[in-house]
Amino acid sequence: MRFKVLTPNFAEYGAQVIKELEAFAATVPGWTIVPNNYEGIRVSCDKEHGDGWFLLRLSLHDPVLPLNFQSDSIGGVAKMAKELHQFASKFDQLDISPLKQFF
Secondary structure (H helix, E strand, O other), rough: EEEEOOOOOOOHHHHHHHHHHHHHHOOOOOOOEOOOOOOOOEEEEEEHHHHHHEEOOOOOOOEEEEEEEEOOOOHHHHHHHHHHHHOOOOOOOEEHHHHHHHH
16 A cells, blocks of 8 residues: 655655654564665564564655555454554654555
C-alpha cells in the first residue's frame, strides 16, 4: 500500500515518519528492527504479533511512503496493521486510510 504525504516537503516529512517508526518499533513487544536496511525501516514480527515482516520506505520521486507486508499466518497482516495504525494516526500530513481495510 502507499501512504500519501500531504505536505510539499514530502521527503523531510517522510524521513521523520520513518525515524519515529524506528523508535516506536523498538518499544513494541515481538517486533525486531532488521539491521542494515537501506530502503527504509524493515521490522520482523514474531508469531504472536503478526508472524511476518513489514517494510516502510520513502519513494524517491513521489510524495508517498510505500508499505509492504508479509505474514505466514492468517490475520497476521491485520495484527501488524493495527499496531501501525496506532502509531501513524498522529501524523496529520500522512494519509493512512489504506490501513482501514484491516478494521
